[in-house]
Every structure is written in structure tokens, then in C-alpha cells.
Amino acid sequence: MAKFKDVIQYYKNYKAIACFSIAASSLFELLDLVVPYAIGQLLNVISHQPIDALSQRLINTAAAITGLPSDRPLALGFLLALICLVTVVRAPLEPWLGIWFHWDIALRTRRDHSLAVVRKILTLPLEFYDENNPGRIAGRVARGLSNHTWTYPEIAGQLIPKLVRVLGIFCIIAFIAWPIALLFLISFIGILGYSLKDLLRINRKEQALDRYMENTESHTSELITNIKTVKAFATEARELKRQQRRLQREFTMVDYSIHRAYVKLLTWQEVVIQSCVFGVLGLTLWATLTGQISLGYFVTTLTVSSMAYAELEPISNLAEIFTRRYASMLRFHEFMETPLGNEGSTLLATAKAVEAYQFTGKLHFDRVTFGYEPQRPVLQNIDLLIEPYQTVALVGRSGSGKSTLVKLLFRYFEPQQGRILIDGEDIRRLNVTAYRQRLAIVHQEVDVFNGTLLDNLTYGSPTASWEQIEAACQIARVNEFIHLLPQGYRTVVGERGVRLSGGQRQRLGIARALLVNPDVLVFDEATSSLDYESERSIQLAMRNILGTRTTLIIAHRLSTVREADKIIVLDQGRILEVGSHAELLQQGGLYHRLHALQETGDLLG
Numbered sequence: 377m378a379k380f381k382d383v384i385q386y387y388k389n390y391k392a393i394a395c396f397s398i399a400a401s402s403l404f405e406l407l408d409l410v411v412p413y414a415i416g417q418l419l420n421v422i423s424h425q426p427i428d429a430l431s432q433r434l435i436n437t438a439a440a441i442t443g444l445p446s447d448r449p450l451a452l453g454f455l456l457a458l459i460c461l462v463t464v465v466r467a468p469l470e471p472w473l474g475i476w477f478h479w480d481i482a483l484r485t486r487r488d489h490s491l492a493v494v495r496k497i498l499t500l501p502l503e504f505y506d507e508n509n510p511g512r513i514a515g516r517v518a519r520g521l522s523n524h525t526w527t528y529p530e531i532a533g534q535l536i537p538k539l540v541r542v543l544g545i546f547c548i549i550a551f552i553a554w555p556i557a558l559l560f561l562i563s564f565i566g567i568l569g570y571s572l573k574d575l576l577r578i579n580r581k582e583q584a585l586d587r588y589m590e591n592t593e594s595h596t597s598e599l600i601t602n603i604k605t606v607k608a609f610a611t612e613a614r615e616l617k618r619q620q621r622r623l624q625r626e627f628t629m630v631d632y633s634i635h636r637a638y639v640k641l642l643t644w645q646e647v648v649i650q651s652c653v654f655g656v657l658g659l660t661l662w663a664t665l666t667g668q669i670s671l672g673y674f675v676t677t678l679t680v681s682s683m684a685y686a687e688l689e690p691i692s693n694l695a696e697i698f699t700r701r702y703a704s705m706l707r708f709h710e711f712m713e714t715p716l717g718n719e720g721s722t723l724l725a726t727a728k729a730v731e732a733y734q735f736t737g738k739l740h741f742d743r744v745t746f747g748y749e750p751q752r753p754v755l756q757n758i759d760l761l762i763e764p765y766q767t768v769a770l771v772g773r774s775g776s777g778k779s780t781l782v783k784l785l786f787r788y789f790e791p792q793q794g795r796i797l798i799d800g801e802d803i804r805r806l807n808v809t810a811y812r813q814r815l816a817i818v819h820q821e822v823d824v825f826n827g828t829l830l831d832n833l834t835y836g837s838p839t840a841s842w843e844q845i846e847a848a849c850q851i852a853r854v855n856e857f858i859h860l861l862p863q864g865y866r867t868v869v870g871e872r873g874v875r876l877s878g879g880q881r882q883r884l885g886i887a888r889a890l891l892v893n894p895d896v897l898v899f900d901e902a903t904s905s906l907d908y909e910s911e912r913s914i915q916l917a918m919r920n921i922l923g924t925r926t927t928l929i930i931a932h933r934l935s936t937v938r939e940a941d942k943i944i945v946l947d948q949g950r951i952l953e954v955g956s957h958a959e960l961l962q963q964g965g966l967y968h969r970l971h972a973l974q975e976t977g978d979l980l981g
């Protein structure tokens with residue numbers, strides 16, 4: 377659970393500048409108070425009343441320095457010069473010593489934490505992305521970052537200096553007449569205390585609202601991702617209605633609960649503040665009429681106490697804004713605190729720090745048992761030896777655990793029992809980055825990044841030479857469609873470029889995988905979504921590769937696995953059959969049944 381401390385620590389790298397700029401802004405707020413004090417003293421000089429001892433001492437010092445007589449003209453000149461110093465002279469200093477640094481810190485922390493977010497996104501385990509959709513993550517991060525950025529200048533540049541100013545006002549009034557100061561202090565603390573208590577209550581509603589908003593954003597993002605299905609099922613109206621319900625729920629919460637609570641609080645504050653101002657006016661007038669304080673002090677007290685009460689509204693406004701943002705700031709920290717998993721810390725190690733591995737590609741799944749939830753294993757006691765350069769196909773019904781086996785090989789998850797060895801080495805003992813660099817996978821859906829075809833081909837191997845690129849493209853049969861693209865290798869593909877067909881994407885995926893020259897290559901359902909012609913082309917591309925490295929093929933279409941050296945039939949997380957295509961057909965087991973089903977459409981008993 378994130379706490380207030382995390383919000384403060386967000387700015388910890390700039391502690392020294394923060395202390396300096398907050399002190400500077402607070403000092404400027406205090407200097408403001410010199411004006412009503414000096415005007416009060418001016419009034420006393422004009423109305424021939426005595427000025428206070430502090431002012432008199434300062435005027436005497438000025439007289440001694442300048443050699444002028446310590447009379448009324450010097451007193452007037454001195455007080456005017458004082459006012460000029462704290463208004464005109466300070467004017468050009470304040471923006472640079474205060475505002476500049478507050479925004480400087482806000483923007484620097486934004487840059488730092490945006491980078492930290494990217495680091496987090498890159499190192500979070502895959503399971504996090506199974507459970508959280510991109511809209512939810514992006515919304516949470518964007519709101520958290522922008523709220524931290526806007527909050528800092530308001531708190532450091534306004535709220536804290538204003539509180540210091542109120543403290544200064546209290547000191548001035550106490551200096552003039554302590555009973556009035558006492559009344560002022562009690563009323564001020566009372567109003568602020570009640571307001572903060574109320575704001576904390578409202579904050580709980582804000583937290584619920586933040587969750588609602590995240591939920592709505594997540595659904596909007598899901599609609600964008602799944603728009604083809606929405607259109608195909610013509611469920612636009614239903615989706616719109618659902619989203620309308622969610623937005624209405626947010627609106628009801630904001631308008632009838634949160635906003636109303638803020639307006640109620642404001643009403644209460646207004647009434648109490650105005651009553652207090654009136655009370656101070658009555659008390660000060662009484663003190664002046666009974667001769668306890670001078671006319672100058674009357675003016676000073678009234679001016680500074682009005683200034684202090686006037687600060688109550690911005691102070692509680694700032695507290696209100698902070699409360700509104702606080703919930704999403706905490707949720708940002710909760711995201712940043714998501715555990716990285718075992719591999720996280722090593723993933724961003726610089727390339728130099730990581731030694732490069734080279735394997736023959738001998739794999740041994742040594743009595744591996746694994747479940748996403750440990751009590752429900754999806755792979756049980758898998759014992760499988762794959763020799764270097766062998767081609768092994770994993771087949772089995774949907775949900776039998778084929779993809780999970782590959783996820784374990786890539787160390788996205790770790791088995792609860794058993795181990796996976798590569799060239800006799802437990803993969804858990806290897807550096808995860810360097811290890812994964814020796815593997816490559818061609819997914820069912822090949823990701824295409826926004827950029828040229830060349831950028832996409834060399835994604836895992838930016839230093840590949842032209843010869844290597846052309847060779848990989850030839851093996852993967854990418855060269856068959858390059859001439860169809862308007863600018864060949866330089867054609868922009870992906871989101872803002874040419875759309876590649878399923879087969880073209882697959883071939884791009886194969887060439888990309890080949891370019892990293894992996895020791896183990898995995899094809900995950902590589903041809904299952906393709907038409908016959910594309911499938912044939914991919915099969916020919918795959919045939920070019922078989923035998924050049926250890927290859928694992930996960931396949932639903934059994935036609936793609938006939939040429940494998942070994943076929944593993946998985947069923948409910950266990951190895952049921954092992955053998956070549958011919959051997960398994962002869963055995964007449966599950967493989968035979970699945971094969972017959974695909975060949976003839978008949979389900980054998």
C-alpha cells in the first residue's frame with residue numbers, strides 16, 4: 377500500500393533546491409507583511425502619535441549612518457524606503473528565486489519518473505500484462521505523473537509559504553495585542569482543522585472515483601483493442617450503453633457526492649471566516665477606543681488579520697485540490713511498487729555487463745511441474761530431452777500446456793518442481809538477458825513496430841550486415857514480397873504505414889528471429905491462422921531452417937510437424953506419447969486420433 381511518505385519521496389532527489397526555493401517563497405510572503413506594518417507606522421507619524429520602539433531604533437540607526445537629524449521627514453523617508461524595498465526591489469527577484477525552482481523541480485521529477493515508468497513497464501513480469509489491460513495501466517500512469525507535476529508548485533510555492541505567512545501575521549498581532557492574536561489563532565486552527573478533517577472524508581470518495589475512472593478507461597481501451605469483434609457482432613449499441621452506465625456512475629459520484637461535499641465545506645468556511653473577521657474588527661475597535669492601541673496599530677491589525685483570513689480560502693482550496701489528486705498519486709505509487717518478479721532487476725543490465733552465451737541447443741526439461749496457481753498444476757512431471765539441432769514438435773489439445781512449456785523455457789515463469797537445463801546448465805543460474813538472447817520465438821501474431829521493414833527485421837540484431845539480412849530474408853521468404861512494397865526495405869510498416877498480411881508478418885517474424893542467430897528457435901502456432909498458400913510458403917521457410925539449430929514447433933495443424941525428429945503429445949499437462957510421425961500413427965493413440973480428425977474430419981473412438 378502506497379502512503380503519503382511515497383508522495384513526498386517522489387521529489388527526494390531535489391531536496392536541497394526544494395528547501396532553498398520553499399524558504400525563498402516563504403520569506404517573500406513574510407516580506408509582504410512589512411507593508412501593512414510600515415503603513416501603520418506612517419499613519420502614526422502623520423497623526424503625531426508615537427511610533428513603536430523597533431521602528432524608532434531603525435530610524436535612529438539610519439540617522440546615525442546618514443548624519444541627518446532623526447525627525448519626522450527622516451521617519452517618513454525611512455518608512456517609504458522600506459515599503460519600496462519590499463515591493464519594488466523584490467519584484468524581479470521573486471519569480472527567479474521561487475517560481476523558477478518550483479517548476480524546475482516539478483519538470484525534472486516528471487522526466488525522471490517517466491523514465492522510471494518505462495523501466496517498470498519493460499521489467500514487469502508477463503503475468504502483470506495478463507491481468508491488467510493497457511488502458512488501465514496508461515491511465516493510471518498518466519494521471520499519477522501529471523498530478524505529481526501540478527501539485528508540487530502549488531504545495532511548495534503556495535501552500536507552505538502561505539502557512540508561513542499566517543504564522544508571521546500571528547506574530548505581528550501578538551506583538552500588538554496578544555488577546556486578539558489568541559482569538560485569531562484559535563479561530564484559524566479551528567477552521568483549518570475542521571476543513572482538513574472534512575477533506576480527508578472526501579478523499580475516500582475520491583479514491584473510489586479514481587477506481588471507477590480507471591475501470592472506464594480500461595473498458596474504452598478494450599473496445600479499441602477488440603473493435604473488430606464488436607463490429608462483427610454488431611454490439612456497438614450495447615457497448616455504448618454499458619459505457620454510458622459507467623460514466624453516469626462516475627458523474628453521480630462526482631456531482632452529487634464529491635462536488636456537493638466541497639461546496640458545503642466552502643459555505644461553512646465562508647460563514648465562519650466572515651464572522652471571525654467581524655469579531656476581530658469589533659475587538660480591535662474596542663482596544664483602540666479604550667486607548668490600548670494606537671490608530672496605526674488599529675489599521676495594521678485589521679489589515680493583517682484580513683490578509684490572514686483571506687489566505688484561508690486559497691489554503692483550503694489548495695488542500696482540496698491536493699486531496700482530489702492524492703488518490704491517483706497513491707495509485708501511481710502502487711503501480712510503481714508492483715513486484716518485478718525474479719528476473720526484473722537483471723533485465724536492464726547493460727549489454728557490456730552481461731557475458732554472451734553460446735549453446736549447442738541441448739535442452740532438458742527435468743521432471744518439471746508448474747501451475748499458474750501452484751495448487752492447480754498445468755504441467756506435471758514433464759521429462760523431456762531435446763538433442764542439439766533436433767526439431768521437436770509439441771502437439772495436443774487446446775489447453776494441454778504447450779505454450780506454458782515454452783513460457784517456462786523463456787523463464788517468464790519458474791517451475792514449482794524440477795528444472796530446465798540448457799547444455800547441462802540450470803537456466804535459473806544463467807543471466808536472464810544473455811540467456812534469452814540465445815533464444816528466439818515466432819509468435820502466432822507477429823508484433824510489428826512502427827518503423828521501416830528494415831527496422832523491424834533488425835529489431836533483435838541492430839548490427840546485422842546487409843548480407844545477413846538478405847540471407848535471413850531469403851530463408852524466411854521475405855524476399856518474395858519485398859518488391860511489392862513501395863520502398864522495399866525502407867517501407868514504413870506498422871500502425872502508421874503499410875499493413876502487412878498475416879503471412880507476410882509471419883515471414884517477417886521468422887527472418888527477425890533468424891537474424892539473431894538463436895541456439896533455440898520456437899515456432900508458436902506459426903501457421904495456424906494462414907491460408908493454404910501462405911501456410912505452404914511458411915512451411916517451406918521453416919524447412920530451410922530445420923536441422924540448423926534446435927527447433928521447437930507448437931502446432932495445431934499436424935501437417936506442419938510431420939518432418940519433426942520427435943513429436944511430443946501433451947495431454948492435460950502430461951506427456952502422453954513421444955515418437956516420430958510414423959511411429960505415433962502406428963501407436964494408434966491420441967496423435968492418431970487427432971491426425972485422423974484433421975485429415976478426414978472424423979473423430980475416431
Ligand SMILES: Nc1ncnc2c1ncn2[C@@H]1O[C@H](COP(=O)(O)OP(=O)(O)OP(=O)(O)O)[C@@H](O)[C@H]1O
Pocket residue numbers: 503506748749754772773774775776777778779780781
Ligand atoms: N497466464 C495464465 N494464468 C492462469 N492460467 C493460465 C495462463 N495461461 C494459460 N493458463 C492455463 O494453463 C493451461 C495451459 O494453457 P496453455 O496456453 O499452455 O495451453 P496450450 O496447449 O498452449 O493451449 P492452446 O493450444 O489453446 O494455445 C490452460 O488451462 C490455461 O487456461
